[in-house]
Amino acid sequence: MKKQENEMFDIEKGFSMAANWWADPMVLGKAPEYMDEILTGEELKFISQPLDYFGYNVYFANNYSADANAPDLGWAGMPRTQMGWAITPEVLYWLPKFLYERYSLPILITENGMSNLDFVMRDGKVHDPQRIDYMYRYLSALHRAMEEGIPVIGYTVWSIMDNFEWAEGCDPRFGLIYVDYRTLERIPKDSFYWYRRVIQNGGLED
Template structure:
């Protein structure tokens, strides 16, 4: 068996988010988030599931850290619940909420696991949503204040920060498609939200620099490799438009200081101009220390004049393998994405901040045989190895997810975890993939036949 050896300082981790695992939705002074409201709205979530209890991580975090230690994680990426810190999104700090995260960070460090904090993973305080949410430019300043509280309290102990997780999802699934909280269907508003999210990112990076903190700060974007189904002009034009929609709408402002021209013109013709103030693009495009990448699948695109979105149609090849989310398994797309980012956007360090797969896992005689997940991860690790060999500065990999959890609109019907969670008893069981990952981390390599 050949071993593919990763760089000595390569970071192996796993990731979660606050609403998906914490539970304790109304305990110790926490305010309501938009996901508390959305998940309690009948018909929005599969099986009308909510994150009220989720994985009960708020009460079981010490047990969960022990499991992280058993797997051997170098690092753990998690998000902070904004309404746990500031129940109204602004104003008075909730000390009990803050203490939870301070204790979590201390316990992680004691276990030899580096904490990586995501400031915003979708759970906006409901009080701010009632003032317009991310469509209201005032939310930007409240986000900066919230970030400053965390920098002051945890900046000396946490060396890596992420401003936003997947602003594309926040804006377009939350405000254009209505599939995520706050459940609004207004594409012009979604475009303003996307811009405001990016401005808030820029201002938080600026604040981080002003405080002279010693760590690194970046942003995490959900990105994919886009391919044209054929060589026809129509298919290639549709693929290019998809590239601007899914990747360029956030990559271009962050690294080039402008929105993609073709799609921006289409949007302006249809919806009019959004509010972009003087200095916004400079703020958005200021230097960051790294880029986080969430990759799950590719986009294979052809032109269809009947498509609801500017002629773009996504093709699902019948011969491909798919996850339980019906996402095509395409590891080569990760290699293509990493090399493209390095060539066209940035030579900054890149981290895979999420990659993983949902399968129909079952626990049998106390064991979860999830060989398909092991195969999935191994092939994606190989793609990263190839990129590193080609000079792409990929510094770490965070498997999504540490444990099965509340999968947003899918509720508890999809399992992404390395750890199986019995939601009735909260019993945790390491899946076979967790033991396989343990060996990968220990040897800092993957074996290939």
């Protein structure tokens, strides 16, 4: 990495935009160095309370974004979801490891999934092989972390069905179940049946 990129990217400040600017005070009872003048000792004492686990929503690695605080490691034509988010399965290996090493709490993945260009096809079904491949890769990475001793207590796919997505409205489809917003008809996608087998089998099977 070039010197200029090294100066531009600071692991603490880069990661702060994702987790430790709020998690350090909450879990460790101390503020990152660059927040010392923001939080008082009394506030830190109030914020920091015993926790049973660390829950985190995760979709992609931040250094694959256009964030000016980090070198963009993306490349032309790299795989992305319908939302334009980079597909980086390795984030479900490295992030649980980092969070556990930093906070010593069991890890719960509270959200993970992808928006996809889903529609009802001629056979009346919704085929979403990209989502199945996405979930397989991300779950494989998470399983790798678990095999190395990271205590992962759960994984929640986002989402069970297509829904209203914040400022994006109803266009992004994250669901395992397709929703026709005109009639409210619900059609389980291929990924729904695939993930049901994953749950029934207690994990991934090739």
